[in-house]
Amino acid sequence: MDVYLGLDIGTTNIKMILADGEGKVIESRSSPLGISAPGHGWAEQDPEDWWTGVTELLSSVPGKVRVAGIGLSGQMHTLVPVDREGRVLRKAILWCDQRTAAECAEAEALLGGESRVVEMTGNLIYPGFTLPKILWIRKHEPEIYRKIATCYIAKDYIGWRLTGERATEWSDASGSACWDVSARKWRSDLLSALGVDEGWLPPVKGSAEIRGILRPELARRFGWGETKVICGGADNAVSAFGLGVASPGDCMISIGTSGTVLAITGSTAPDPTGRLHFFNSVLPGQSYYMGCMLAAAASLNWFRDVAGRDLTWDDIGKAVEETPPGAGGMLWLPYLNGERTPHRNPNARGVLYGLSSMSDRRHVFRAVMEGITYGLRDSFELVRAATPVKRVIMAGGGAKSAVWRKMTASMMGFPVSVPETEEGGAYGAAMLAALGGGLSPDDVRGWTRILETVEPVDAEKKTYDRGYLQFQALYRDLRERFDATAHNTGEQ
Numbered sequence: 001m002d003v004y005l006g007l008d009i010g011t012t013n014i015k016m017i018l019a020d021g022e023g024k025v026i027e028s029r030s031s032p033l034g035i036s037a038p039g040h041g042w043a044e045q046d047p048e049d050w051w052t053g054v055t056e057l058l059s060s061v062p063g064k065v066r067v068a069g070i071g072l073s074g075q076m077h078t079l080v081p082v083d084r085e086g087r088v089l090r091k092a093i094l095w096c097d098q099r100t101a102a103e104c105a106e107a108e109a110l111l112g113g114e115s116r117v118v119e120m121t122g123n124l125i126y127p128g129f130t131l132p133k134i135l136w137i138r139k140h141e142p143e144i145y146r147k148i149a150t151c152y153i154a155k156d157y158i159g160w161r162l163t164g165e166r167a168t169e170w171s172d173a174s175g176s177a178c179w180d181v182s183a184r185k186w187r188s189d190l191l192s193a194l195g196v197d198e199g200w201l202p203p204v205k206g207s208a209e210i211r212g213i214l215r216p217e218l219a220r221r222f223g224w225g226e227t228k229v230i231c232g233g234a235d236n237a238v239s240a241f242g243l244g245v246a247s248p249g250d251c252m253i254s255i256g257t258s259g260t261v262l263a264i265t266g267s268t269a270p271d272p273t274g275r276l277h278f279f280n281s282v283l284p285g286q287s288y289y290m291g292c293m294l295a296a297a298a299s300l301n302w303f304r305d306v307a308g309r310d311l312t313w314d315d316i317g318k319a320v321e322e323t324p325p326g327a328g329g330m331l332w333l334p335y336l337n338g339e340r341t342p343h344r345n346p347n348a349r350g351v352l353y354g355l356s357s358m359s360d361r362r363h364v365f366r367a368v369m370e371g372i373t374y375g376l377r378d379s380f381e382l383v384r385a386a387t388p389v390k391r392v393i394m395a396g397g398g399a400k401s402a403v404w405r406k407m408t409a410s411m412m413g414f415p416v417s418v419p420e421t422e423e424g425g426a427y428g429a430a431m432l433a434a435l436g437g438g439l440s441p442d443d444v445r446g447w448t449r450i451l452e453t454v455e456p457v458d459a460e461k462k463t464y465d466r467g468y469l470q471f472q473a474l475y476r477d478l479r480e481r482f483d484a485t486a487h488n489t490g491e492q
Contacts, residue, residue: 023447074155242428255398291379
């Protein structure tokens with residue numbers, strides 16, 4: 001039986017899905033990953049750990065199936081510098097790493113300011129993006145910088161290890177800070193102005209194009225024949241595609257470790273304010289607007305580890321459900337690791353506001369869940385102002401929670417649909433493998449099915465509307481304090 005294999009190089013694990021030609025999942029497996037933090041606000045991983053996890057997963061594929069193609073997905077922005085011999089020069093600097101605030105400011109100043117940067121690329125330069133990480137290495141690790149021959153993003157490094165072919169594709173290139181999203185090309189004048197060698201950046205292909213053929217030695221190791229490796233795409237773009245968010249007007253709200261709001265558009269115009277990301281999608285002629293928060297479910301994980309380690313996720317859901325909307329007047333600012341949308345502030349921090357002697361941990365769990373969802377509403381409001389939204393798909397771990405689905409629908413004031421598949425990234429990568437293997441777009445779109453649609457509750461929406469205004473005001477009141485505290489404590 002022919003199957004299509006999807007690999008997703010995530011932040012906390014690598015996921016693999018095998019799907020048949022009708023989209024039925026034959027097998028799903030994962031391999032865990034760890035993160036190191038050698039400095040405050042830093043986040044790194046060893047690419048060799050990705051490779052070990054990938055090869056273990058590929059070795060586990062049952063011999064009764066024939067892998068017709070491999071599709072790739074992976075964490076955006078993450079930098080893997082490699083020398084001419086293909087050796088990794090240092091640990092990968094991840095998408096959530098916040099060390100490059102100074103480099104972002106310096107680059108934007110050299111390029112003529114924020115508005116000029118948005119005009120050139122479609123995006124502001126964020127600390128998590130790829131280009132400022134290269135600039136950081138030049139400033140702080142010059143001996144490594146001098147040896148760079150290629151700069152890969154996570155899934156493209158794995159694609160090179162699988163095929164020996166240097167390549168990226170337009171959705172991951174979009175998050176580099178040196179790609180012109182509207183024109184779909186590297187911005188040579190920007191790279192020249194910053195003194196970065198364009199030759200370090202791989203050739204760019206379409207997401208469903210063939211990247212190369214699996215190396216013969218790997219084919220022999222896994223017991224496979226000639227196997228196509230498809231370029232794939234950035235995790236959010238691929239996840240959206242895997243969940244059926246594939247046409248203008250489709251919007252995805254994803255609650256995982258981070259949180260995203262992503263809406264497909266046919267527009268070629270970026271958000272002029274730069275508050276929303278503007279990236280190429282995995283399908284030709286489409287782009288998407290996206291807001292990103294850095295600590296979505298990570299906020300809930302943090303509080304459970306601090307105050308409720310004995311509780312299961314079902315216990316937390318029950319505690320939230322037992323507590324009325326509004327959390328007894330408590331508010332949570334979910335900025336544990338700084339924030340991207342809409343604030344672009346690496347100095348922002350988590351805040352629990354409104355505690356009283358009547359508060360218990362049920363109130364806190366609800367406040368944290370509501371605060372995460374308020375943060376996502378920030379992005380949702382910006383997205384709706386940028387492009388029409390006709391349908392909302394909810395995804396990620398948060399979509400598994402009935403109370404969170406209901407909260408999201410009521411807080412956004414919009415019906416929220418939940419798809420059958422839970423693994424958007426790996427599943428979307430398998431869909432791209434099927435496209436690259438010759439299936440039609442209509443055939444592949446037919447793989448996705450909706451399980452449930454949740455309607456907003458008017459009474460709850462009114463409570464959340466009041467809470468949202470307070471949430472916004474609390475950040476405004478604390479913004480200067482965040483910056484002052486970071487400066488006083490030596491944080492970068």
